[in-house]
Amino acid sequence: xxxxxxxxxxxxxxxxxxxxxxKKLENVTCSEIGHNPNCGDEITLELKLNGDTIExxxxxxxxxxxxxxxxxxxxxxxxxxxxxxxxxxxxxxIDMIKRETKNEEELEKLExxxxxxxxxxxxxxxxxxxxxxxxxxxxxxxxxxxxCRGD
Amino acid sequence: xxxxxxxxxxxxxxNRNIAYLDNGATxxxxxxxxxxxxxxxxxxxxNPHRGAYTLSVEATEVYENTRTKIAKFxxxxxxxxxxxxxxxxxxxxLIAYSYGMDNLKKDDEVVISIMEHHSNLVPxxxxxxxxxxxxxYMYINNDYELSDEEIEAKITDKTKIVGIxxxxxxLGTINNIKKIVKYAHKKGAIVLVDASQSIPHMKIxxxxxxxxFLVFSGHKMLAPLGIGVLYGKKELLNKMTPFLMxxxxxxxxxxxxxxFAPLPNKFEAGTQNVEGVVGLGSAIDYIxxxxxxxxxxxxxxxxxxxxxxxxxxxYLDLYLTPNEDNHSGVISFNIKGVHAHDVASILDSQGVxxxxxxHCTQPLxxxxxxxxxxxxxxxxxxxxxxxxxxxxxxxxxxxxxxxxIK
Numbered sequence: 349x350x351x352x353x354x355x356x357x358x359x360x361x362x363x364x365x366x367x368x369x370x371k372k373l374e375n376v377t378c379s380e381i382g383h384n385p386n387c388g389d390e391i392t393l394e395l396k397l398n399g400d401t402i403e404x405x406x407x408x409x410x411x412x413x414x415x416x417x418x419x420x421x422x423x424x425x426x427x428x429x430x431x432x433x434x435x436x437x438x439x440x441x442i443d444m445i446k447r448e449t450k451n452e453e454e455l456e457k458l459e460x461x462x463x464x465x466x467x468x469x470x471x472x473x474x475x476x477x478x479x480x481x482x483x484x485x486x487x488x489x490x491x492x493x494x495x496c497r498g499d
Numbered sequence: 500x501x502x503x504x505x506x507x508x509x510x511x512x513x514n515r516n517i518a519y520l521d522n523g524a525t526x527x528x529x530x531x532x533x534x535x536x537x538x539x540x541x542x543x544x545x546n547p548h549r550g551a552y553t554l555s556v557e558a559t560e561v562y563e564n565t566r567t568k569i570a571k572f573x574x575x576x577x578x579x580x581x582x583x584x585x586x587x588x589x590x591x592x593l594i595a596y597s598y599g600m601d602n603l604k605k606d607d608e609v610v611i612s613i614m615e616h617h618s619n620l621v622p623x624x625x626x627x628x629x630x631x632x633x634x635x636y637m638y639i640n641n642d643y644e645l646s647d648e649e650i651e652a653k654i655t656d657k658t659k660i661v662g663i664x665x666x667x668x669x670l671g672t673i674n675n676i677k678k679i680v681k682y683a684h685k686k687g688a689i690v691l692v693d694a695s696q697s698i699p700h701m702k703i704x705x706x707x708x709x710x711x712f713l714v715f716s717g718h719k720m721l722a723p724l725g726i727g728v729l730y731g732k733k734e735l736l737n738k739m740t741p742f743l744m745x746x747x748x749x750x751x752x753x754x755x756x757x758x759f760a761p762l763p764n765k766f767e768a769g770t771q772n773v774e775g776v777v778g779l780g781s782a783i784d785y786i787x788x789x790x791x792x793x794x795x796x797x798x799x800x801x802x803x804x805x806x807x808x809x810x811x812x813x814y815l816d817l818y819l820t821p822n823e824d825n826h827s828g829v830i831s832f833n834i835k836g837v838h839a840h841d842v843a844s845i846l847d848s849q850g851v852x853x854x855x856x857x858h859c860t861q862p863l864x865x866x867x868x869x870x871x872x873x874x875x876x877x878x879x880x881x882x883x884x885x886x887x888x889x890x891x892x893x894x895x896x897x898x899x900x901x902x903x904i905k
Contacts, residue, residue, distance in 0.1 A: 352848045356841070356899055365836075365903035387840055387856050388870035410870065412838035413900075473844060 355466050356413065359421075364413035367420035373406045378496035381409075382483030384475050389415040393483050397491070400430050412476050418464055419480035425459045431488060437461075438481050438488075444468065445477050500789060502797070505880050508785075518851045518885035523668050523696060523829045523858075523876030525718045528782075532721055535781035536774045543777075546770055548747055562773050565780035566763065572783050573713070574704040575730055579762040582729040582736070583771055587695045588618040590714035590729035591662075593742040593766065594691050595622035598712075599660060601740060605631035608657045610688070612637045612645055612674070613866050614667040617859040619693050623662060632659070638866065643670045643820045650679055658688040665697035669858040669874065671829040672820050673697070680709050689735070695719055699878065700798060700827050702791045705730055717775060721782035726775025729766070736762050743768040789879065797879045798828070805830055805877065805886045812890070814897045818872060829876040831858075834897055836904035839871040842896050846873070849892035851885075 363369075377397040383390040389411030396404040405423040410416075422441075426434045437457055443449035444458065447468045455462055467477040490496035506512050508529040512519065519527060539561065545552075547559040570578040584590045599622075603609065609623050613636045627634040637653045640646050654661060661683045666673050680690045691712035694703055699720040705713050712735070717726040731739075741748055741759055745768035750758040759765045786794070803823065809815060809830060818831040834842050843855035854874045857864045864870055875889055 352845055353899070356845065361900070361903040365900075365905060388861075388864070390870075412840040414841070470844060473840070476840065 360417040363420040364417035369420045369423040371406045376498045378487045380487045382479050414476040415479045418477045421460045422480045425461050441481050518888040520875040521852045521854050522878040529785050532778050532781045536778045539777045561777050565776045568780050574706050577733050580733050582763050582766040584727040586727035587714045587716040590727050591618050592622050594712050595626045597739040597742045599626040603630040603632040607632040607659045609660045610635045610653050610658050611662040614863050619662045643672050654683050661688050661690045664693040666827045668696045669860040671826050673825045673827050676708050717779040722779035723775045726772050726779050741765050745769045794879045804883050808890050831872040831874045837900045839873045842873050845896040846892045851889050851892045
């Protein structure tokens with residue numbers, strides 16, 4: 349049996365149970381709901397852009413520790429990045445979880461989000477780790493198409 | 500039989516060092532069932548009802564003999580009241596489409612309980628929307644049970660169909676089917692009973708229950724996956740239009756019109772899951788060999804122990820009727836402040852298999868104000884050691900989380 353303490357570690361526990369990123373922003377550029385109907389995880393992501401740069405992000409909602417921590421850590425990782433940089437990091441994260449990359453140089457750009465690496469060994473939890481990242485991916489596509497909505 | 504002997508019949512339990520507590524989802528299979536399926540392919544495999552040759556006739560016999568066996572097993576009056584399907588879901592859809600669609604009119608009412616599985620809920624949403632009828636719910640009380648008052652308040656003169664699970668797959672509550680059937684019949688409604696979670700654990704007598712329809716899946720009672728049963732009273736089934744069209748359910752087919760075969764073939768279009776049917780027959784033999792009395796004795800003891808042990812854990816929320824007599828098979832719980840999926844993953848890492856999520860009962864979860872639970876569900880081959888493993892793994896999970904729980 350696998351020891352899960354490497355996944356349920358202090359960083360992930362702290363982010364999932366007591367995240368400082370779980371709040372409401374004002375004057376957001378885009379806001380989007382992401383959910384996994386099978387497990388009931390549901391988050392609302394808020395994105396505030398300054399030109400092409402992610403000035404701030406926040407989330408609300410509920411779900412398992414992995415989905416909540418993944419959302420919070422994603423926000424830490426991507427704050428201050430440009431949309432272009434964010435797209436690349438999102439792809440790297442998705443590739444890491446799907447075991448499609450081992451490029452250490454790329455993985456380093458994930459910063460704390462590399463903590464989710466071993467979720468790739470838990471197929472039933474992959475969706476939880478990816479929820480926020482796919483939601484942000486959708487938001488960026490909508491932003492690129494000028495169809496995203498703020499508050 | 501002692502439990503050690505019983506467990507030896509289940510290869511998976513011997514091969515895997517796990518506490519398998521997801522029997523509400525599907526049960527493990529005894530070697531007798533596995534061997535029967537193997538023997539079918541080695542000695543009897545042919546397409547029933549099709550060939551004039553001996554082998555096909557023998558395949559037809561094993562298939563039809565199982566129908567007779569099931570009829571006796573649930574005490575149906577006639578063997579042709581037993582219809583094979585792929586699972587309880589298909590059986591429920593058959594009732595909704597073939598009976599519901601033809602018999603519901605505008606402003607008629609369909610009544611189901613808030614604890615129904617999506618399979619006894621979503622088809623009724625569709626059929627009531629199309630026919631302009633109304634879907635009403637019976638809600639549970641603080642004991643997670645349907646009160647007599649609630650039953651009598653919701654089943655009215657306008658009610659035409661009542662759909663009710665015998666045992667709730669999410670709560671383990673045993674519903675008072677006899678009361679519901681009697682009251683519904685008084686009001687002129689027919690009743691369909693979802694016995695998926697009851698028939699593995701208790702004797703079902705369709706005549707005693709006086710159910711108009713009753714459905715179950717084989718795989719939750721030791722049989723292979725992909726075989727289900729619909730029981731229906733002959734006079735109702737005879738009046739219903741077929742659900743699926745195709746081979747073997749017809750009498751004469753012309754270019755523009757078709758007449759249909761009599762029961763039960765009318766509802767069994769296409770080549771059937773014969774290995775599933777013979778496997779289900781073998782599963783019934785196995786259950787009858789142990790006997791429902793013995794199954795109930797083992798499970799009552801086990802469930803009592805599980806209730807006691809889990810009730811001691813103060814960090815748990817239990818979603819459980821306090822009336823032991825009204826409880827069967829499953830215990831739903833959450834560690835306060837921790838999501839069910841996290842709990843299930845950590846239990847899994849300790850070799851304890853429980854289901855987590857909404858258990859295909861989203862309206863019930865919403866009614867309870869939660870989005871998911873963990874569910875431990877038991878069968879007669881489970882042991883007190885399985886319960887101990889669950890408790891130990893829960894303690895470990897709680898210890899991992901407790902410093903962070905708000």
